[in-house]
Amino acid sequence: MTGIYIHIPFCLKKCDYCGFLSFPGKEEMMDGYVDMLLKELDEYQVKADTVFFGGGTPSLLEPRQVKRILDKINPTGEVTLEANPKTFDKPKLLAFKDAGINRLSIGCQSMEDDLLKTLGRVHTREDFLKAYTIAREVFENINVDLMFALPGQDIQRWEKTLKEVISLSPEHISAYSLQIEEGTRFYQEYKMDRLNVPSDLEERRMHHRAIEILEDAGYSHYEISNFARKGKECQHNLKYWNMEEYIGIGLGASSYFKSERFKNTDDLDKYLSGNLDREVHINSVKDTAGEMVFTALRKREGFTKERFKEVVGQSYDDFFRYILDERKEYIEEGLLVETEERVYLTLDGMDHSNEIMAKFV
Amino acid sequence: MDYQKLIRNFSIIAHIDHGKSTLADRLIEKTGLVAERDMKEQLLDNMDLERERGITIKLQTTRLVYKAKDGQEYIYNLIDTPGHVDFTYEVSRSLAACEGAILVVDSTQGVEAQTLANVYLAINEDLDILPVLNKIDLASSRPDECKEEIEDLIGLDATDAPLVSAKTGQGVDELLERIITDVPAPTGDPEGKLKGLIFDSKYDNYLGVIIYTRLMDGCVKKGDVIKMMATGKQYEVTEVGYCAPNPVPTKELRAGEVGYVCASIKQVKDARVGDTFTLANDPAEKALPGYKKVQSMVYCGIYPAEGEKYESVKDALEKLQVNDAAFNFEPETSQALGYGFRCGFLGLLHMEIIVERLEREFDLAVITTSPSVTYKVVKTDGTEMMLQNPSNLPSPTEISYIMEPMVKACIMIPNEYVGTVMDLCQQRRGSMIKMEYITPTRVELHYDMPLNEVIYDFFDALKSKTRGYGSLEYEFDRYERSSLVKLDIMLNRELVDAFSMIVHESNAYARGRFVCEKLKEVIPMHQFEVPIQAAIGQKIIARETVKAYRKDVLAKCYGGDISRKKKLLEKQKEGKKRMRQFGTVEVPQEAFTAVLKYDEGK
Numbered sequence: 006m007t008g009i010y011i012h013i014p015f016c017l018k019k020c021d022y023c024g025f026l027s028f029p030g031k032e033e034m035m036d037g038y039v040d041m042l043l044k045e046l047d048e049y050q051v052k053a054d055t056v057f058f059g060g061g062t063p064s065l066l067e068p069r070q071v072k073r074i075l076d077k078i079n080p081t082g083e084v085t086l087e088a089n090p091k092t093f094d095k096p097k098l099l100a101f102k103d104a105g106i107n108r109l110s111i112g113c114q115s116m117e118d119d120l121l122k123t124l125g126r127v128h129t130r131e132d133f134l135k136a137y138t139i140a141r142e143v144f145e146n147i148n149v150d151l152m153f154a155l156p157g158q159d160i161q162r163w164e165k166t167l168k169e170v171i172s173l174s175p176e177h178i179s180a181y182s183l184q185i186e187e188g189t190r191f192y193q194e195y196k197m198d199r200l201n202v203p204s205d206l207e208e209r210r211m212h213h214r215a216i217e218i219l220e221d222a223g224y225s226h227y228e229i230s231n232f233a234r235k236g237k238e239c240q241h242n243l244k245y246w247n248m249e250e251y252i253g254i255g256l257g258a259s260s261y262f263k264s265e266r267f268k269n270t271d272d273l274d275k276y277l278s279g280n281l282d283r284e285v286h287i288n289s290v291k292d293t294a295g296e297m298v299f300t301a302l303r304k305r306e307g308f309t310k311e312r313f314k315e316v317v318g319q320s321y322d323d324f325f326r327y328i329l330d331e332r333k334e335y336i337e338e339g340l341l342v343e344t345e346e347r348v349y350l351t352l353d354g355m356d357h358s359n360e361i362m363a364k365f366v
Numbered sequence: 367m368d369y370q371k372l373i374r375n376f377s378i379i380a381h382i383d384h385g386k387s388t389l390a391d392r393l394i395e396k397t398g399l400v401a402e403r404d405m406k407e408q409l410l411d412n413m414d415l416e417r418e419r420g421i422t423i424k425l426q427t428t429r430l431v432y433k434a435k436d437g438q439e440y441i442y443n444l445i446d447t448p449g450h451v452d453f454t455y456e457v458s459r460s461l462a463a464c465e466g467a468i469l470v471v472d473s474t475q476g477v478e479a480q481t482l483a484n485v486y487l488a489i490n491e492d493l494d495i496l497p498v499l500n501k502i503d504l505a506s507s508r509p510d511e512c513k514e515e516i517e518d519l520i521g522l523d524a525t526d527a528p529l530v531s532a533k534t535g536q537g538v539d540e541l542l543e544r545i546i547t548d549v550p551a552p553t554g555d556p557e558g559k560l561k562g563l564i565f566d567s568k569y570d571n572y573l574g575v576i577i578y579t580r581l582m583d584g585c586v587k588k589g590d591v592i593k594m595m596a597t598g599k600q601y602e603v604t605e606v607g608y609c610a611p612n613p614v615p616t617k618e619l620r621a622g623e624v625g626y627v628c629a630s631i632k633q634v635k636d637a638r639v640g641d642t643f644t645l646a647n648d649p650a651e652k653a654l655p656g657y658k659k660v661q662s663m664v665y666c667g668i669y670p671a672e673g674e675k676y677e678s679v680k681d682a683l684e685k686l687q688v689n690d691a692a693f694n695f696e697p698e699t700s701q702a703l704g705y706g707f708r709c710g711f712l713g714l715l716h717m718e719i720i721v722e723r724l725e726r727e728f729d730l731a732v733i734t735t736s737p738s739v740t741y742k743v744v745k746t747d748g749t750e751m752m753l754q755n756p757s758n759l760p761s762p763t764e765i766s767y768i769m770e771p772m773v774k775a776c777i778m779i780p781n782e783y784v785g786t787v788m789d790l791c792q793q794r795r796g797s798m799i800k801m802e803y804i805t806p807t808r809v810e811l812h813y814d815m816p817l818n819e820v821i822y823d824f825f826d827a828l829k830s831k832t833r834g835y836g837s838l839e840y841e842f843d844r845y846e847r848s849s850l851v852k853l854d855i856m857l858n859r860e861l862v863d864a865f866s867m868i869v870h871e872s873n874a875y876a877r878g879r880f881v882c883e884k885l886k887e888v889i890p891m892h893q894f895e896v897p898i899q900a901a902i903g904q905k906i907i908a909r910e911t912v913k914a915y916r917k918d919v920l921a922k923c924y925g926g927d928i929s930r931k932k933k934l935l936e937k938q939k940e941g942k943k944r945m946r947q948f949g950t951v952e953v954p955q956e957a958f959t960a961v962l963k964y965d966e967g968k
Contacts, residue, residue, distance in 0.1 A: 197886075299931070299935060300928060
């Protein structure tokens with residue numbers, strides 16, 4: 006079964022850290038955009054289980070637009086919609102649910118107003134609490150997105166946000182570290198040393214603290230940045246980490262389909278005119294092997310050597326013999342574990358995951 | 367001589383943007399030289415670069431035929447002049463070819479710095495000056511005030527100055543008549559011994575070097591053998607003619623006329639601006655006054671940027687040199703940049719122009735290193751070396767002392783800026799020789815200054831501090847012993863020789879800090895921290911750090927965009943590799959020029 010990612014590049018206001026494809030003030034284009042999404046879907050004759058509406062701010066869509074899309078896909082599994090707390094009320098959520106949405110992912114980011122302001126978010130703590138209450142009344146599966154290592158944030162403040170969110174008891178919590186993306190206001194500020202973000206060391210401490218607190222509260226740390234109650238892991242995102250097929254539709258959306266990776270144009274006008282101008286990359290065995298490893302290592306359980314062979318067609322040990330020395334070093338350092346069946350990163354290994362993953366690509 | 371009565375040789379002088387080129391276009395159009403539909407704007411500025419920057423770099427000259435109200439046909443030789451301090455000498459030579467100058471003043475702006483600098487050059491050449499007020503079609507035009515300014519500041523009677531609009535053509539007919547009455551006809555003896563002033567030369571693929579000349583005495587025709595009086599070299603004339611503005615051959619050129627001469631000359635440096643040519647078998651006794659050998663004042667390295675071939679850069683430099691007597695180059699190597707060239711220029715603008723022409727006309731990407739002047743290094747063993755590339759400076763133990771070139775600088779400014787400019791000159795190690803009030807509001811400052819202080823950004827600083835009213839001229843004077851040190855820049859602890867510069871001990875700290883700060887702004891983030899250090903010898907005097915990308919281990923891998931993450935990982939791997947291989951960081955091209963730019967705040 007395939008997963009479908011649907012990119013919605015519309016938002017109320019661009020956040021100061023946001024490097025994703027998203028534009029404020031273009032809502033009048035949404036109908037035309039949805040038409041294009043449907044046209045793109047025509048290309049594929051696939052059965053989908055999971056669907057994920059990401060953005061941008063997908064909750065800016067009107068429920069009838071979501072319904073048009075989902076009626077066409079008719080998914081059988083988890084259907085997530087990302088939502089900004091300022092963009093919905095209860096009737097709208099009910100209508101989303103009616104259209105087929107069964108999982109809501111709310112962008113909270115922080116429970117402190119000054120940090121929200123720093124990020125350039127349009128909502129406040131109060132907005133989030135109200136939104137969450139409504140969401141709880143409608144949906145049984147909710148994710149709350151949080152961010153840490155924010156300018157001016159320390160570990161105590163981060164704990165406070167975490168604990169408050171835990172007390173609301175969402176099924177799933179994502180905790181991403183703030184990424185400084187080129188082309189954002191944060192990038193320039195950071196480079197010029199004017200963005201007071203916690204050091205890498207502090208960032209790691211915040212991450213470790215999050216794992217401790219969330220695991221204590223009964224959330225399993227199943228992926229570097231994701232935590233879930235048992236059975237509530239995000240089925241759609243797991244496809245990315247398991248080298249399963251997925252189709253991305255919409256502006257700039259990426260797909261991995263029939264051993265090809267491709268990505269739609271980033272140009273909204275081009276996209277709306279029906280020109281997808283795709284960048285296509287046919288994976289070599291080396292590509293696939295590298296991707297298999299670095300995506301799966303994001304999960305706590307890593308991957309089985311059996312799965313590796315299934316995906317790549319060669320055994321893990323043979324394929325990565327050429328970096329045997331490096332692997333051994335990581336194993337000795339206690340960062341990487343390789344057993345007969347399985348390969349995974351330790352918690353310490355996750356702190357160095359980019360460096361280790363880079364060895365495999 | 368009768369034919370001379372119908373000739374007028376003149377230049378147009380003006381401040382930048384006061385409409386010189388537009389007025390020239392209008393004169394050309396009105397005299398019917400070029401059909402209106404063929405008019406490209408600013409016909410005389412024929413390089414793209416000139417048109418874009420709105421400045422004249424190379425001279426253009428053109429002959430117009432004007433049918434006057436008195437029924438006679440007059441020949442107007444319009445000689446265009448470049449307008450920048452680097453080219454002052456060229457301006458003075460083209461003015462020397464004229465009897466008069468039209469002084470264009472923007473009637474909405476009044477008299478400005480460049481106006482004065484050029485007026486004084488014209489007065490030095492004994493030209494008659496005809497002031498003209500331009501842009502009178504604009505609502506903000508205030509011709510009467512401008513006339514007063516011209517009288518007060520320059521001391522010219524502007525009562526009858528023609529009011530024109532070069533844009534609309536208004537008043538241009540009157541101006542054409544006034545040229546007859548206000549610009550004297552040339553004199554000179556066509557029977558005398560040949561004296562031709564070379565006021566410009568350029569290379570043409572078909573004709574070889576074309577000499578632009580004003581004949582002071584005598585005649586020249588095809589078949590004559592001419593001699594360059596500065597070099598003694600002889601050439602047989604293959605063609606003479608006038609420019610309209612393309613070359614039109616004629617039988618001969620006579621005293622008082624302006625035109626061109628071709629004589630199978632291969633390089634422009636053999637027909638130097640300011641030189642006099644005469645007949646080889648009947649030479650004049652004395653050359654015309656004012657010849658100066660043009661010397662490169664500023665040197666920098668030019669290197670092919672990544673992916674660019676050494677040979678293509680060499681070919682392009684050779685082509686530029688053929689056409690530019692003041693530009694020269696020779697091969698050199700840099701540890702950081704590989705094989706390249708050390709190039710000599712008149713000044714920074716000249717350098718920028720050459721670099722831009724490489725980029726535009728030849729479509730080449732090049733890297734330029736910090737500019738330098740030529741130092742004289744006296745070694746402990748008593749030998750001397752001339753040093754143009756700071757990274758070739760011998761080790762301190764081998765150096766007895768270093769001498770640097772000093773210039774006589776003449777700065778003209780409105781009196782309200784005297785204090786500011788004196789501060790600036792002092793910062794740049796200048797010592798004042800004298801201060802003169804030319805008019806009650808206009809001051810000329812004479813300074814003795816090290817050339818290396820002038821070349822970096824002095825002119826920009828002067829313009830900025832005087833709101834564009836300051837003008838600068840300088841002339842090499844002598845070498846003088848000085849406390850100079852080599853300032854090295856290290857990126858990630860590796861010396862990048864292309865950034866090395868020689869500075870005065872007293873400025874080293876400030877310069878070091880400035881360069882580090884500038885580099886921090888332009889060098890992008892890497893996967894690792896990049897320390898930027900300035901050092902004198904082993905001593906670090908300034909440091910900045912370009913922060914590393916955050917490790918982003920915990921970052922979101924959005925919407926299944928695996929390729930993006932993969933690229934990031936690959937970059938992380940490569941970044942390290944590149945470090946090891948080249949021992950350097952990625953430095954954008956702009957970094958090499960950014961460290962030279964004047965910054966008001968610093």
